[in-house]
Amino acid sequence: MTAKALSHSAVATHNSKDDLYLIVHGKVYDCTSFAADHPGGEDFLVELAGQDATEAFEGVSHSDGVSAILEDLYIGDVKRIPGEPVDYPRTKNHLSISPCATSSDGISFGLYSVLIGAISIYAGCWYISNSAAGTH
């Protein structure tokens, strides 16, 4: 089959059990006939139909044998359209990652602690030396 270039929104129209495209690592796979035979279950693929399934695909330890199947299902590559999101937003977000503190938050929190600690020590020393001076 000749490889096609499909936009994310074009892939998104193939979003049902009977018309099921998936994107994995920028490549588009027609999984319509394969879904029922998917050893991990049809539901996983149906749930992600028409979307970028790279994260979910990588989250499972698929064997090397999968590459041969993927070759059969391959129909084309994702075409980048300016303005279209790189990672197509998930409509069914059971696999989305919930927001949590980023490492940069952690770093700035650590810096604040060090800064506040240093100021407290400095203020403590200043107070002690001042009150010692006051006793004379």
Ligand code: HEM
């Ligand atoms: C897009 C094409 C996909 C193909 C061709 C594919 C193929 C396969 C194959 C051949 C297996 C059997 C085990 C192996 O050989 O690795 C498998 C297992 C599995 N797949 Fe997929 N898969 C695809 C996508 C996905 C996605 C998007 C998910 C989502 C989570 C998924 C979840 C699973 C799970 C949970 C198993 C069972 C793993 C286990 O029993 O340890 N697969 N898949």
